[in-house]
Amino acid sequence: MNALRAVYDFVTGGSIVAPAGLALALLCARFGAIWLVAILSLTLIASTFERP
Amino acid sequence: MSLALLALTTFLASAVEMVEAATIVLAVGHTQGWRAALGGTLAASLALVALIVLFGGWLANAAALRGVELVAGPFLVLFGMAWLRKAIWRYAGLKAMHDEAAIYEREVAMLESESERRAGFAVAFQGVFVEGLEVAVIVVTFAASRAEGLLWAAAGAAAAFVVVAALAVVLRKPFARVPENAMKGMVGVMLLSLGTFWIGEGLGLTWWAGDVTLFLIAGIYLALSAGIVAVRRVKAAA
Numbered sequence: 001m002n003a004l005r006a007v008y009d010f011v012t013g014g015s016i017v018a019p020a021g022l023a024l025a026l027l028c029a030r031f032g033a034i035w036l037v038a039i040l041s042l043t044l045i046a047s048t049f050e051r052p
Numbered sequence: 053m054s055l056a057l058l059a060l061t062t063f064l065a066s067a068v069e070m071v072e073a074a075t076i077v078l079a080v081g082h083t084q085g086w087r088a089a090l091g092g093t094l095a096a097s098l099a100l101v102a103l104i105v106l107f108g109g110w111l112a113n114a115a116a117l118r119g120v121e122l123v124a125g126p127f128l129v130l131f132g133m134a135w136l137r138k139a140i141w142r143y144a145g146l147k148a149m150h151d152e153a154a155i156y157e158r159e160v161a162m163l164e165s166e167s168e169r170r171a172g173f174a175v176a177f178q179g180v181f182v183e184g185l186e187v188a189v190i191v192v193t194f195a196a197s198r199a200e201g202l203l204w205a206a207a208g209a210a211a212a213f214v215v216v217a218a219l220a221v222v223l224r225k226p227f228a229r230v231p232e233n234a235m236k237g238m239v240g241v242m243l244l245s246l247g248t249f250w251i252g253e254g255l256g257l258t259w260w261a262g263d264v265t266l267f268l269i270a271g272i273y274l275a276l277s278a279g280i281v282a283v284r285r286v287k288a289a290a
Contacts, residue, residue, distance in 0.1 A: 010186070011127070013134025022129055026251065033257040037269060040129065040248055041276055048137050048280055052147040 017047040057266075058194045058201055059208030061242040065135075065190055066212035068235045069183040071227045074220040075152045076179030079159035084172030092176025097213070100184045104191050108202045112195040121254030124196035128247030131190060136240025140277055142233045144284035149233060152226040190243065197250070237277065245270040 012018050021043025029036040073093075081089035114120050141147035163172065187209050195202035219227065249266045252259055259265035 012130050013138070015130075015134065015137070018130055018133045022126055026126070026255075029251065029255050029257060033252050033259055033265075036252055036255075036257065037248060037272060040133075040244070041272065044133055044136065044244070044273065044276060045280060047133055048140050048144075048284070050137075052141045 015047050015050055017050055018043060021046065055200055055204040057242070057246075058197065059204045059211075061239060061246070062187065062191055062194065062205045062208035063212045064235050064242075065239045066184075066187045066209035067216060067230075068232055068239065069187050070213055070216035071152065071230050071232060072150070072155075073180045073183040074216055075156050075226040076159055076183075077176050078220060078224065078226060079156050079163055080172045080176045080179075083160055083163040084166075088170075088172030089176045092173040092178075093180050095173075096177045096180035096184065099181060100188045103185075103188050104202075104206055108192045108195040108206070111192055112199045112202045114196070119254050120196045121250040124193045125247045125250035125254055127189070127193050128243045128250065130247075131186065132240050132243030132245070132247055134240075135236050136244055136273070136277060139233050139237035139240055140280050140284070143237070143281045145288055146284065151228075152230075152232075153228045156226040241270055241273045241277065244273050 008014075021039060025036050025039035025043065028039055077089050077093050080092065111120070111124075138147065142149050159175075163175065166172075191202070191205040191209050194205035216227075245266055248269050249259070261268060
């Protein structure tokens with residue numbers, strides 16, 4: 001379990017928002033490239049509100 | 053897409069991580085001897101090169117396959133976001149700036165209390181391997197762009213390694229004046245932009261201005277980051 005957590009933290013930097021936002025961006029990208037950029041931008045903003 | 057951009061990104065990423073690794077190696081060298089410090093550094097470097105050759109070679113062969121960008125792109129987005137938000141937190145004053153001098157002092161104090169001589173080798177190995185692993189993964193991921201991507205990305209990382217190692221040998225003290233946070237932020241923007249662009253390519257999306265869109269995306273993320281820092285600073289001061 002600790003190894004799994006370490007891999008998760010290594011890939012995501014410990015963020016919960018980033019992978020969730022990425023998944024949403026991948027889903028919405030079918031509506032156009034602007035959606036991909038917009039949702040990833042919002043994800044970046046939201047991820048900075050996680051605890052440092 | 054410019055291969056030089058891949059090399060520049062891995063150069064900056066490698067430089068940031070190697071500056072941090074150099075602090076640990078220097079602390080080991082000064083307290084437990086240079087044999088342990090350089091031995092650990094060499095062993096970790098060889099392990100990282102082996103990882104890059106093994107996985108990078110495999111991914112470079114798969115670069116021609118359709119949709120491989122959809123594997124590499126999300127990795128770059130997650131890595132880029134992690135690097136960028138850390139830089140944003142530091143600029144906004146929400147997280148302490150990386151202080152190489154303080155880290156060096158802490159490592160020296162820890163190593164001086166350690167009587168086991170092999171600890172120096174292990175600490176140097178771990179320091180270089182852990183700091184270099186993220187760069188190795190980025191280099192491997194860049195192999196997905198095309199076969200030459202691996203060579204250019206590896207060359208960028210290797211160049212930074214050589215520069216930082218040479219400076220460490222000459223100066224023999226931690227690099228306190230390197231603008232680590234600015235470099236971290238730049239790497240974050242580049243990784244996030246490349247990842248976004250590759251996901252779009254993998255999904256078959258039409259980018260507004262062709263390959264130039266990559267730089268537009270980078271501009272958007274850069275402006276957004278500056279905005280977040282400004283707002284968070286004002287909020288923190290209020």
